[in-house]
Amino acid sequence: MGRFYGVSQQLRPASLSSRGMAALVILLFLASPLQSQGTASLRGTVSDSQGKLVAGATIHLQLKDSTQTQTVHTDQEGKYIVPAISGGVYFLSAEMAGYSDAEIPAVFIAPNEAKTFDLTLLATKTESHSASARSPQFFDEPQFTVAGVTDTTSLGGHGSDTVVRTRETIAKETVSLGKPRAGTAHAGDYEKQRDHLLALVAHEDKAELHHSLADIQEKLGDPLDAVREYQRAAELDPSEAYLFDWGSELLLHHAPEPASEVFARANRLFPQSTRVLIGLGASWFARGSIDQAVRRICEASDLNPADPMPYLFLGTIQNAETSTSEQVVEKMHRFVTLQPKNAEANYYYAVALWKQRKGSQDKATAAQIESLLREAIHVDPTFGAAYLQLGALHSDQKDYQRAISDYQQAIQANPHMTALQAEEAHFRLAQAYRQVGDAAKAEAEIQARNQIDKDLNKEAERERHEIRQFVYTLRDQPPPQAP
Numbered sequence: 001m002g003r004f005y006g007v008s009q010q011l012r013p014a015s016l017s018s019r020g021m022a023a024l025v026i027l028l029f030l031a032s033p034l035q036s037q038g039t040a041s042l043r044g045t046v047s048d049s050q051g052k053l054v055a056g057a058t059i060h061l062q063l064k065d066s067t068q069t070q071t072v073h074t075d076q077e078g079k080y081i082v083p084a085i086s087g088g089v090y091f092l093s094a095e096m097a098g099y100s101d102a103e104i105p106a107v108f109i110a111p112n113e114a115k116t117f118d119l120t121l122l123a124t125k126t127e128s129h130s131a132s133a134r135s136p137q138f139f140d141e142p143q144f145t146v147a148g149v150t151d152t153t154s155l156g157g158h159g160s161d162t163v164v165r166t167r168e169t170i171a172k173e174t175v176s177l178g179k180p181r182a183g184t185a186h187a188g189d190y191e192k193q194r195d196h197l198l199a200l201v202a203h204e205d206k207a208e209l210h211h212s213l214a215d216i217q218e219k220l221g222d223p224l225d226a227v228r229e230y231q232r233a234a235e236l237d238p239s240e241a242y243l244f245d246w247g248s249e250l251l252l253h254h255a256p257e258p259a260s261e262v263f264a265r266a267n268r269l270f271p272q273s274t275r276v277l278i279g280l281g282a283s284w285f286a287r288g289s290i291d292q293a294v295r296r297i298c299e300a301s302d303l304n305p306a307d308p309m310p311y312l313f314l315g316t317i318q319n320a321e322t323s324t325s326e327q328v329v330e331k332m333h334r335f336v337t338l339q340p341k342n343a344e345a346n347y348y349y350a351v352a353l354w355k356q357r358k359g360s361q362d363k364a365t366a367a368q369i370e371s372l373l374r375e376a377i378h379v380d381p382t383f384g385a386a387y388l389q390l391g392a393l394h395s396d397q398k399d400y401q402r403a404i405s406d407y408q409q410a411i412q413a414n415p416h417m418t419a420l421q422a423e424e425a426h427f428r429l430a431q432a433y434r435q436v437g438d439a440a441k442a443e444a445e446i447q448a449r450n451q452i453d454k455d456l457n458k459e460a461e462r463e464r465h466e467i468r469q470f471v472y473t474l475r476d477q478p479p480p481q482a483p
Contacts, residue, residue, distance in 0.1 A: 039084065039111075039112050040109050040111055040112055041081060041085060042082045042085060042090075042092070042107070042115050042117060043081040043114070044116050045079050045118050046059070046074045046080065046102070046118070046121060047078055047119075047121070048120065048121050049120060049269070053079075054096055055078055056096065057074045057078070057096040057119075057121065058072075058073055059071065059072045059080045061082050061085070061091075064088065064089040064090060064091065070082050086111070087110050087111035087112075087113070089106050089107065089109075090106075091103070091104070091105055091106070091107070092117060094119040095121075099122060100121065101121075102119040102121050104117065106304060106305045106338065107305065108334045108337070108338065117302070119272075120271055142258070142261060142262075143261055144255075144257065144261060144474050145472060145473045146258065146472045147471050148470070149253070149469060149470055149471060150471055151469075165420060166317070167286050168463070169316065169418075170285055170316060171248075171252050171254075171282060174251055174278060175248045175249075177244070177275040178244050190219050190220050191220065193216050194220060197209055201213060207232075208237075210229045210232040210236065211229070211242055211245065213229045214226045214227070214233065218249070223249070223252075223470070224470070227249045227470065230242070230245050230249050233245075240269070240270040243263075243266035244266065244273070247259045247262035247263040247266060250470065252467060253467060253469055253470045254286075255469070255470040255472050256283045256284075257283075257472075259286070260284060263276055263277075263279040272303055273303075274303050274307060277296050277299050277300035277303070277310075278297055278300050278310060281293040282297075282313070293317060294327060295327075297314050297317070298310075298328070301334075301335075305338060308339065311332065311345065312344060312348075314331060314332070315332070315344065318332075318355065319351065321355070322355070324351075329352045332345070332348045332349040333352075336372070340375075341379055343375075343379040343380035343383050346373070347372070347385060350369045350373045350376070350386075350389060351389060353365055354369050354389065354392070366397065369389075370390065370393060373389055377390075382415075382416045384409075384410045384422075385417055387409040387413060388406070388407065388410040388428070390406045391403045391404075391405075391410060391429075394406060395428065395432055400432045400436050403428075403432045404433065407425050407426075407429035407432060410425040411425050411426065419456050420456070423452040423456065426445045426449035427445070427449045429445045430443075430446045
């Protein structure tokens with residue numbers, strides 16, 4: 001009622017009688033349920049897995065931690081709208097006879113925001129089985145051909161070391177969202193499994209056999225055969241899992257254009273898959289299109305705002321860039337709003353604000369950034385990256401003694417930081433020592449930084465020998481020149 005009390009004070013005439021005042025209070029009290037709805041709205045369309053719009057579907061929108069539910073139905077074009085709702089976190093669902101319910105556990109709606117969410121209903125189990133019996137058709141013939149592999153160490157990187165390393169990190173993290181491919185078996189065991197699967201595939205051309213064979217080929221260090229088996233599995237059964245593994249295999253082996261094609265078409269088949277959208281964003285990032293990458297991963301975060309994974313990918317991309325977009329700031333704000341005790345949520349929102357700061361004179365923003373970083377450290381005292389960012393903030397304020405302390409704590413938390421962050425911590429600490437006139441300590445930190453850089457380059461070279469690059473041809477384009 002505080003907001004309405006303020007409004008009543010502004011509207012009250014000086015000559016209003018006590019009876020008139022009482023009447024006005026009653027009117028405001030009666031109006032408050034309507035006023036609290038605000039002007040936010042939610043709209044979208046409902047379709048089935050084939051893309052056909054579904055008319056007459058029932059939409060439920062329930063405010064989190066409340067029994068308040070609004071129900072609407074889709075029109076003849078499959079469209080729905082829930083008008084005049086307040087800001088908050090909602091549970092959104094759609095139901096229709098003959099389909100499984102579509103649910104989004106957490107929809108974050110800001111006050112006065114017009115939000116759009118499309119929902120996809122899947123056929124019930126019986127209907128799904130009859131549909132699969134009709135031999136589901138894969139999308140059009142791929143617009144690329146993987147012809148071979150080459151050692152990436154001779155190709156060099158494109159862009160700064162930080163960006164190149166971030167692309168490789170994101171590719172590996174994307175793969176980790178799929179089926180685990182690491183194992184403890186010996187090479188001989190994998191070879192026996194491969195031979196057994198090859199014999200089975202010769203008699204039965206089944207998707208699951210090709211997919212298992214692909215996993216084994218990858219473990220045996222044969223990515224070319226692996227990607228072909230992943231492709232064959234997806235052609236026989238274009239499931240979300242098989243398409244994802246195919247796309248992530250292409251991405252892992254530095255084939256971002258083909259990976260984009262697979263993830264984009266998987267997204268059309270499975271628009272509610274968070275990891276497919278993350279994969280699509282990761283492939284765009286690998287292609288050097290930051291805006292497209294951010295857009296796709298932001299879409300992934302909208303599917304289930306309570307899922308931290310898309311925000312973590314956004315944070316990794318953000319750390320590699322010198323600035324950030326309003327869209328990323330908005331998503332990171334939502335992350336920390338939904339999960340205020342999540343150390344990474346506080347950290348990434350602080351970094352987003354830092355990269356958008358107007359300068360050291362922006363004291364209000366600086367105070368907010370420091371508060372967020374302090375909260376991240378309070379939740380996780382070993383969070384080295386938060387100490388590192390705190391040091392950068394204090395250096396920007398020319399408070400070098402505090403910055404030195406921050407950087408030292410970041411370095412002490414080294415096992416919990418990436419090598420790139422540890423390298424940066426030593427470099428920034430050297431700069432801070434120079435600012436206070438301690439040249440000897442500055443030189444020692446530079447030496448430590450150079451050793452980490454040397455180790456990073458050695459590790460990167462080793463990994464690039466292990467993860468060979470696909471040589472591929474895009475249709476209607478000349479093949480890339482292999483060294």
